[in-house]
Every structure is written in C-alpha cells, then in structure tokens.
Amino acid sequence: MALPKHVTIKEVGPRDGLQNESDMIRTEDKIDWINLLSQTGLSYIEITSFVHPKWISQLADAIEVAKGIEREKDITYAALVPNKKGLERALEANVDEISVFMSASESHNRKNINKSIEETYPVLEEVVLGAKKQQKSVRGYVSTAFGCPYEGDIDVKDVIQVSKTLFDMGIDELSIGDTIGVANPLQVQHFLTEFREHLPEQKVALHFHDTRGTALANCLVAMELGFDTFDSALGGLGGCPYAKGASGNLATDDLFYMLNGMGIETNIDREKLLQAASFIQSKMKKSLSSHQMQILNQGRE
Known part of the structure; x- marks a missing residue:
C-alpha cells in the first residue's frame, strides 16, 4: 500500500462545524477555541464565514472573531467569502486566505447560492481577482461532487469542468466536497482516478462528510491515489442539512487517530487536540460525536 508520509489536515470546525449549530456560541468562546486550535500543530484553520449575517447568524461575528484571535505565524487563517461585499469585510479583518464556493450540481447551486452555475462564475471571479490584488491566497470549494440531494449522482466530468473554471480564475487550491456524505471507497477511487488526469492532486483537498460512516475509508482510498490534504472538523462538528440527525464533517480527531496509528x-499534538475538543464541547449543549470524544467522555482513556 503506497501512502503519503505526511498528510495535511485542514481544520474547518470554526466555520463548517459551527454554521449549522442552532445554539449560539459566544464570540469570546470562539476566539478562545481558535487560539487553542492554534496550539495543536495545525497549519490551517478556517475560522469563519463572511456571508450575510441574516443567512448564518451563528457566524454574524465574523469580523470580531477574525480580529480577536491570537495569530501564529505558521498558520493560515482562512474564511469563506460569497461575494464582493463579503470580500470587503474579510479584507478588513485581514484573513490570510479567501475561500469561494459553488456546487457541481445545478440544482444545489441554485438552492445554496440562488444562482445558476454560469451566473455564479462572474461573482466568484470578482472575489478571486480582488483577493489576488491584495496578495491573498484563494481556495475554491466545489460542493456535491459525489452526489446531490436533488439530482442524485453527479458526473465527474461536470465536477472537472467547474474545477477547471475555478483554476482558470486563479484559485490556488481546490477542495472537493462530499456534501451529503454519500460517497463510498470504490466511487472515490473511480472519481479521483479520472479527476487527476485533468487536474493536479497536489492542488486538491478532499472534504468528506461522515454522514454514512464512510469518510475514513474514503480518505484511505484517496491517499492510495496520491492525495494528501483533507478537510475535517474537530469532534465531528457540523450536521448534514439533508439528513436530519446524521453526523456531518469527518472528525479531525478520528482522522488524526487513523493517520497517527499508520505512522x-x-x-499535530494529540493531547492539545483533545483539549481543544473538550473546550468547545463544554460550550455546547451536547457531546461531540467523534469516536475519540465518545471514548474520552466515557472515561476510557
């Protein structure tokens, strides 16, 4: 089994993990949590989103959070940005990296962004060019790459087309998302084998959701194909809006456990990672869903 010697874990909990949580987390607690994450050895933390506050009230304090954290020099602090107005706010907050997003599925893109795929491109291009003008790196998210709640299976050629368009705009990295957690290892193998014939795996991250329990297996297949960057959320934070009660993001602590055990x-420092997970759990009205936190909560370790 040919596997990478090093894997980069990109922590998206403060944004993707919290955005679906209905119980509000205090701004100061978000700041303290991100500061704890900054001590774990992570090199990348997506700290918030600059979408309009009325759409995601949990992240309405984006500027306060971005300005309030203690930044470490070797960490990229990123934020999701939907349009020019969001970019202005993100630049005011001086985030390191700007993330733009869209779907490979026409139906999901209309539901999520209220625009067709073709209508979305010029909006994102304006953000990418504006970010580049300010010497910011840019990441692109492509959602529903492995399946759509409205259209079902998505043709890999559609994902490739959207991805190429984003790279042509000037993004530095692409994150391919299994938004509703439907991907299985064989599907991932077929998808990525074709995908990497058109775009370099060195500039691609995988964003698997664990809604159906296949995220770690999907990561393993991706690693065998040469992909070495994965998005995850500490403690498995984040639900899936299309599968009520289901888990959402792949848990950073579970991914770390697997990778660490495989050498x-x-x-990443395990103890500091679990300390950060315990902290945010203490600020919520529920236990975190990751396997590592379930073990910790039951006092077995």
Whole structure:
C-alpha cells in the first residue's frame, strides 16, 4: 500500500462545524477555541464565514472573531467569502486566505447560492481577482461532487469542468466536497482516478462528510491515489442539512487517530487536540460525536 508520509489536515470546525449549530456560541468562546486550535500543530484553520449575517447568524461575528484571535505565524487563517461585499469585510479583518464556493450540481447551486452555475462564475471571479490584488491566497470549494440531494449522482466530468473554471480564475487550491456524505471507497477511487488526469492532486483537498460512516475509508482510498490534504472538523462538528440527525464533517480527531496509528505524520499534538475538543464541547449543549470524544467522555482513556 503506497501512502503519503505526511498528510495535511485542514481544520474547518470554526466555520463548517459551527454554521449549522442552532445554539449560539459566544464570540469570546470562539476566539478562545481558535487560539487553542492554534496550539495543536495545525497549519490551517478556517475560522469563519463572511456571508450575510441574516443567512448564518451563528457566524454574524465574523469580523470580531477574525480580529480577536491570537495569530501564529505558521498558520493560515482562512474564511469563506460569497461575494464582493463579503470580500470587503474579510479584507478588513485581514484573513490570510479567501475561500469561494459553488456546487457541481445545478440544482444545489441554485438552492445554496440562488444562482445558476454560469451566473455564479462572474461573482466568484470578482472575489478571486480582488483577493489576488491584495496578495491573498484563494481556495475554491466545489460542493456535491459525489452526489446531490436533488439530482442524485453527479458526473465527474461536470465536477472537472467547474474545477477547471475555478483554476482558470486563479484559485490556488481546490477542495472537493462530499456534501451529503454519500460517497463510498470504490466511487472515490473511480472519481479521483479520472479527476487527476485533468487536474493536479497536489492542488486538491478532499472534504468528506461522515454522514454514512464512510469518510475514513474514503480518505484511505484517496491517499492510495496520491492525495494528501483533507478537510475535517474537530469532534465531528457540523450536521448534514439533508439528513436530519446524521453526523456531518469527518472528525479531525478520528482522522488524526487513523493517520497517527499508520505512522503518517501530521505535526499535530494529540493531547492539545483533545483539549481543544473538550473546550468547545463544554460550550455546547451536547457531546461531540467523534469516536475519540465518545471514548474520552466515557472515561476510557
């Protein structure tokens, strides 16, 4: 089994993990949590989203959070940005990296962004060019790459077309999302084998959701194909809006456990990671869903 010696874990909990949580987390607690994450060895933290506050009230304090954290020099602090107005706010907050987003599915893109795919491109291009003008790196998210709640299976050629368009705009990295957590290892193998014939795996991250329990297996298949960057959320934070009660994001602590046990380097400190997970759990009205936190909560370790 040919596997990478090092894997980069990109923590998206403060944004993707919290955005679906209905119980509000205090701004100061978000700041303290991100500061704890900054001590774990992570090199990338997506801290918030600059979408309009009326759409995601949990992240309405984006500027306060971005300005309030203690930044470490070797960490990229990123934020999701939907349009020019969001970019202005993100630049005011001086985030390191700007993330733009769209779907490979026409139906999901209309539901999520209220625009067709073709109508979305010029909006995102304006953000990418504006961010580049300010010497910011840019990441692109492509959602529903492995399946759509409205259209079902998505043709990999559609994902490739959207991805190429984003790279042509000037993005530095692409994150391919299994938004509703339907992907299985064989599907991932077929998808990525074709995908990497058109776009370099060195500039691609995988964003698997664990809604149906296949995220770690999908990561393993991706690693066998040469992909070495994965998005995850500490404690498995984040639900799936299309599968009520289901888990959402792949848990950072579970991914770390698997990689560490396999001798794959991540530069992450396990104890500090679990300390950060315990902290945010203490600020919520529920236990975190990751396997590692379930073990910790039951006092077995």
